[in-house]
Amino acid sequence: EVLALSNNVGVMEVSGFNRFEIKGEGAEAFLESMICGKLPAKIGKVNLCYLLNERGHVLCEATIAKIDSEHYWFGSAAAAEWHDRDWLNRYRPESVSLVEMTNSHTILVLAGPQSRALLQSLSPRCDWSKQAFPWMSVRNMTIGHASVTAMSVSFSGELAYELHIPNEQLLLVWQLLNETGAAFSLS
DSSP, X not given: OHHXXXXXXXXXXXXXXXXXXXXXXXHHHHHHHXXXXXXXXXXXXXXXXEEEOTTSOEEEEEEEEEEETTEEEEEOBGGGHHHHHHHHHHHOOTTSXXXXXXXXXXXXXXXXXXXXXXXXXXXXXXXXXXXXXXXXXXXXXXXXXXXXXXXXXXXXXXXXXXXXXXXXXXXXXXXXXXXXXXXXXXX
16 A cells, blocks of 8 residues: 555545634634634635644644635544534634534545546646645635545645545545546555
8 A cells, every 4th residue: 555655646534634614704813813823824725733722732733724714624633523613612703603514524635646647637627736736725626526625735745635525425526536546546
């Protein structure tokens, strides 16, 4: 598997992360008050941030994606899902909504040097190039006729993409990846 991933492309379902959608008037100010580091400044960017308690101690590490103005996706370890949700809700203003997405979306990760080529072949109307979709970015993309939210991030060190797929489109995306992936030695 390591050799296949190093030379081609691999796919993995990632159930070890949670995902929250945080949006509404004041979402940016709210998140700024909860973390250390910097929120993504531009729409379409992703940053690694740390959620802090009142004493400034780290509670968790989170990936935060800026989907739109006052609209973010927050992801952290699945084991901390309720802890993070409760902590965020404790300080969340009423103008900001927090929606749990762990049960509505599944994350597939494509990693390896052929991951971009595989995705481009399944998504000819979208631009997966390094210039259009650089590392630490988030984009709404299509795979076949399925809509996915894709993040160009990697925890393996390889070129990789997280695909956040609504569960009602998961089977379609899985089938397309496996059928087309054979030409790319998908493992």
